[in-house]
Amino acid sequence: MANLQELLSKPVWQMTGEEFVMLSRHASDKTEAQTQPVTDTDRKYVYGIAGIARLFGCSLPTANRIKKSGKIDKAVTQIGRKIIVDAELALELAGKKTGERK
Numbered sequence: 001m002a003n004l005q006e007l008l009s010k011p012v013w014q015m016t017g018e019e020f021v022m023l024s025r026h027a028s029d030k031t032e033a034q035t036q037p038v039t040d041t042d043r044k045y046v047y048g049i050a051g052i053a054r055l056f057g058c059s060l061p062t063a064n065r066i067k068k069s070g071k072i073d074k075a076v077t078q079i080g081r082k083i084i085v086d087a088e089l090a091l092e093l094a095g096k097k098t099g100e101r102k
Helices: 002-009 017-034 048-056 060-069 087-094
Strands: 045-047 076-079 082-086
Touching: 002 017, 045 048, 045 087, 048 060, 048 082, 048 087, 082 087
Parallel strands: none
Antiparallel strands: 045 082, 076 082
């Protein structure tokens, strides 16, 4: 590690090609080791009435009725004309989630 510490304190313009490659490999190995595994906890969103229609597999008028019914209100965020729907929560609230079949 002493050699690595020397390289870290050495200016890049004074390094040989071999030293630079060794330092860059060490840096890339270190960043690869620190990456965290990707989890599927990120929320999925659909946008607008068309997004609701695709999510539930229905027509636009039916998607509009679903939104106006209030059943998925907790999943819907509306700012002006923009509609953002949390897909998982909307399916859960509507009772269409695959794991909840009776």
